[in-house]
Amino acid sequence: MKILFLLVTAVLLLSVYKRYVPILGIKCLPFKDADQPRCYKVDVREYNQYFNNPIEGATNIPIAYLKRYWQELKQKDVCIIASTHLEKNMSIRFLKRRGFNVIGYTLIDFDCKDKQPTDRRSQNNGIYRSN
Numbered sequence: 346m347k348i349l350f351l352l353v354t355a356v357l358l359l360s361v362y363k364r365y366v367p368i369l370g371i372k373c374l375p376f377k378d379a380d381q382p383r384c385y386k387v388d389v390r391e392y393n394q395y396f397n398n399p400i401e402g403a404t405n406i407p408i409a410y411l412k413r414y415w416q417e418l419k420q421k422d423v424c425i426i427a428s429t430h431l432e433k434n435m436s437i438r439f440l441k442r443r444g445f446n447v448i449g450y451t452l453i454d455f456d457c458k459d460k461q462p463t464d465r466r467s468q469n470n471g472i473y474r475s476n
Contacts (some may be wrong), residue, residue: 362396365430368437373457374424374449384448385420389436390428400426408432411439416447425450 385401388395395405399469406414423445427433433450440447451457 363438364434367430367434368441368447369382371437371447372449372452376451377456381424381448383420383422383466384424385418386426386439387418387423387425387436389432390426390453394428394453408436415443422446422448426447426453427451428453 358445369439378427378441384437386400388400388403388405389408389411391407395407399405399474402412406417408427421444423440425433425436425440425447427450430452431453437450
């Protein structure tokens with residue numbers, strides 16, 4: 346019975362680790378820095394979030410479809426664009442296992458410096474398309 350308990354606990358801890366523990370060495374990039382020519386932008390947000398706020402030059406592959414369509418990524422140096430820390434962590438771990446060099450990430454609703462939520466839709470930063 347103890348072995349079963351330890352096994353279940355280990356599986357749960359591994360799941361929590363994969364989802365919520367940040368990856369060391371991957372930096373948060375401000376929006377202006379994520380627009381680098383050497384950085385292939387991969388947007389892992391859901392389709393409806395991407396449709397409402399598209400980012401020019403980004404390839405949208407939602408995290409749920411990344412396992413199926415990761416071969417469509419054209420470069421090995423990528424920058425992740427996500428809406429939550431969960432999407433960011435899962436996509437970075439997945440792409441690193443596939444041999445990609447993840448340069449950094451950008452969270453749509455969070456500012457890198459003070460980790461506070463922001464409303465990027467109201468800012469005119471040149472990345473969003475005008476509707």
